[in-house]
Amino acid sequence: MKRLIALLTAGVMIALLAGCRKQEASAQIFAMDTVMGVTAYGGSAEKAVKAAEEEILRLEDMLSRTDPKSQVSRLNGSDGAAVAVDEEIVSLIREAGTYSQATGGAFDITIAPVVAAWGFTTDTYQVPEQADVDALLAAVGMEHVTLAESQVTLERGTEIDLGGIAKGYASDKLEAIFEEHQVEHGMVELGGNILLIGSKPDGTAWRLGVQDPAKPNEAAYAAIVQLEDAFAVTSGSYQRYFEQDGKTYHHIIDPATGRPADSGLTSVTVVTDRGSGSGTMCDALSTALFVMGEEQALEFWRGSDYAFELILVTEDGRVVVTKGLEEALMETKESGYTYEIVS
Amino acid sequence: MKLTTKQLTLCGVLTTLALALSVMENQIPLSAAIPLPGIKLGLANIVTVFALYVLGPVQAMLILVARCILGAVFAGNMNALLFSVMGGVTAMLMMILLSRLPGLSVYGVSIGGAAAHNCGQIAAAIISLGNTAPLYYLPILLGVSLFTGALTGIIAACLFRALAHTNLMRG
Amino acid sequence: MRSSPKLKPGIWDALVALIVLVMAVGCACAVWTGDSDGGGELEAVVRMDADGTDTEIRMRLDGLNRVERTVTSNGYTLQIVLTETEAWVEASDCPTQDCVHTGHISRSGQSIVCLPARVIVQLVGGDGGDPGVDAVVG
Numbered sequence: 271m272k273r274l275i276a277l278l279t280a281g282v283m284i285a286l287l288a289g290c291r292k293q294e295a296s297a298q299i300f301a302m303d304t305v306m307g308v309t310a311y312g313g314s315a316e317k318a319v320k321a322a323e324e325e326i327l328r329l330e331d332m333l334s335r336t337d338p339k340s341q342v343s344r345l346n347g348s349d350g351a352a353v354a355v356d357e358e359i360v361s362l363i364r365e366a367g368t369y370s371q372a373t374g375g376a377f378d379i380t381i382a383p384v385v386a387a388w389g390f391t392t393d394t395y396q397v398p399e400q401a402d403v404d405a406l407l408a409a410v411g412m413e414h415v416t417l418a419e420s421q422v423t424l425e426r427g428t429e430i431d432l433g434g435i436a437k438g439y440a441s442d443k444l445e446a447i448f449e450e451h452q453v454e455h456g457m458v459e460l461g462g463n464i465l466l467i468g469s470k471p472d473g474t475a476w477r478l479g480v481q482d483p484a485k486p487n488e489a490a491y492a493a494i495v496q497l498e499d500a501f502a503v504t505s506g507s508y509q510r511y512f513e514q515d516g517k518t519y520h521h522i523i524d525p526a527t528g529r530p531a532d533s534g535l536t537s538v539t540v541v542t543d544r545g546s547g548s549g550t551m552c553d554a555l556s557t558a559l560f561v562m563g564e565e566q567a568l569e570f571w572r573g574s575d576y577a578f579e580l581i582l583v584t585e586d587g588r589v590v591v592t593k594g595l596e597e598a599l600m601e602t603k604e605s606g607y608t609y610e611i612v613s
Numbered sequence: 614m615k616l617t618t619k620q621l622t623l624c625g626v627l628t629t630l631a632l633a634l635s636v637m638e639n640q641i642p643l644s645a646a647i648p649l650p651g652i653k654l655g656l657a658n659i660v661t662v663f664a665l666y667v668l669g670p671v672q673a674m675l676i677l678v679a680r681c682i683l684g685a686v687f688a689g690n691m692n693a694l695l696f697s698v699m700g701g702v703t704a705m706l707m708m709i710l711l712s713r714l715p716g717l718s719v720y721g722v723s724i725g726g727a728a729a730h731n732c733g734q735i736a737a738a739i740i741s742l743g744n745t746a747p748l749y750y751l752p753i754l755l756g757v758s759l760f761t762g763a764l765t766g767i768i769a770a771c772l773f774r775a776l777a778h779t780n781l782m783r784g
Numbered sequence: 785m786r787s788s789p790k791l792k793p794g795i796w797d798a799l800v801a802l803i804v805l806v807m808a809v810g811c812a813c814a815v816w817t818g819d820s821d822g823g824g825e826l827e828a829v830v831r832m833d834a835d836g837t838d839t840e841i842r843m844r845l846d847g848l849n850r851v852e853r854t855v856t857s858n859g860y861t862l863q864i865v866l867t868e869t870e871a872w873v874e875a876s877d878c879p880t881q882d883c884v885h886t887g888h889i890s891r892s893g894q895s896i897v898c899l900p901a902r903v904i905v906q907l908v909g910g911d912g913g914d915p916g917v918d919a920v921v922g
Contacts, residue, residue: 288874455917481922494917504922539921666789711800718790721797728804738899744831746895746904748815755808766861770791 278585295319301330304461311471312454323449326440333436341430350426357420366435367412369554377558378525380410382431382525383587390521392552394485395512403528410525412471437463438503460518464502465549482605483508483536492583499544505556524561539581541595546577568612624672631660631680655691655727661705662723662769666713670709677701696737703733720766727762826892826907828871830864832857833902860901871905
């Protein structure tokens, strides 16, 4: 009988070890004005999630535009003086500058004062006078930013907002953390920024839904793509907007006009493989390509050295998907959209 | 198959006993403790185990079918017939198989039978509902069958010991 | 006596028990995993057999105040309660009362089954009933 009990106990252990699942951990973090979800399977999943939480909070402290103590806030309040900051911020601003250059200024972190004039920073929405906007635009552009090794100088009137790449950058940092802790499968959701590590624990691809811009508050998808080891970021006019006098104004400001980008798109999703692109890149490009509009965005995709794929949702009800995602795409029935594959 | 009068009598007595046990276990509100549809102690399986060893598989199967049909008639619930037949027959087949394996005692046979019984009942529930939702209960039912199987095994073992000296066992 | 059964449990019996146990754990892994108990929007799906036809009610639990539904199925009447986080059968006139005893369910994948009434109350991970996604970008 003793033997029987011993055998049974051993059986339970074996079954639990082998039959069940790998270490799993997840956390939800409220940061950067959104709810972030981090899930990891395998490796030191628990440690990885804990480290991810700390990293997100660290980045928020550093990059926040609304927290007056953050390094970004100190920069913005510098009134033309040079400010000593972490090298990390300098290199992030430098990276932002390269995306700005690559996209012909369609992505620009110095658009911050104009965004603030529209009230998107403080939730006090208003349509500013064009003259005021034009005055602010004079200080917009990366040429007003001077970088040194660990020092940044913003010209008087110029302000930066790293919000356009902060979440993408955070997803890159979390990728490194997950790698360090040998996480085998994982998902990071940072408010519109997704990082997928490996496949799902069951070996199948992750199913990623692209929010239907026409139904922002519903679980409705313009498309579903099956992805593994990828970054995905969406920029959409539905994410933040206000209405005034029957007109809708959204939060993606075109640095060329200082007004909400009127490009005929309702959302742009940039997808890249973990090996060939980064979350920061996806974050910056999704904004820039939204500003550019369908034609220019596809042209950029064809000619760019960056490796990425696109899902564009247009105002006239089309979903335009680039060739590389053809296999991964699952058209969603009843979405009402027509699908186009472009190459 | 030739039935001696003694065997026939034994079949009748065992059918009655199985029927009595299944009626009795319906009175035990086990579902209050473990609220799962179709959960039973499976006391009638004691008779099946016993019949399997003493009379053989064919007679054991006959007793089982008679018990299921009569049980459903008495309960006035023909829907339950599917459940008891599916559960009973699956358990029976499993126990016939296991009883042929050398080295297994009544305990192993009973536990295997109880597990198969629950699998059969879940299958019946899936068929009857046309939905796989009952699968959700399978892990729990399998776990519980370890205990109900061990219980019927203990009772059956006691039974064999107690009757070892009677000529009942020497058919 | 056709064959004499062994009456003492041995190592092989333990093996049978072990196999059953492994099956139970294996089934649990197969049936009970893949449920997100956080984040996903829960939806209650009530399937029943009203007047001989299969009927299905779907209700998003997110932001739901307490809702009581009385359903009649296969001749029995069940009182089902749905809240923002839970679902349960408050009362039923079915003979087994298993559905009432099952108690409250709150996780995606869980279900309450009433066999006599042929009613299934199931919690699914929302997403409007489409094939389901693991994450949403946007």
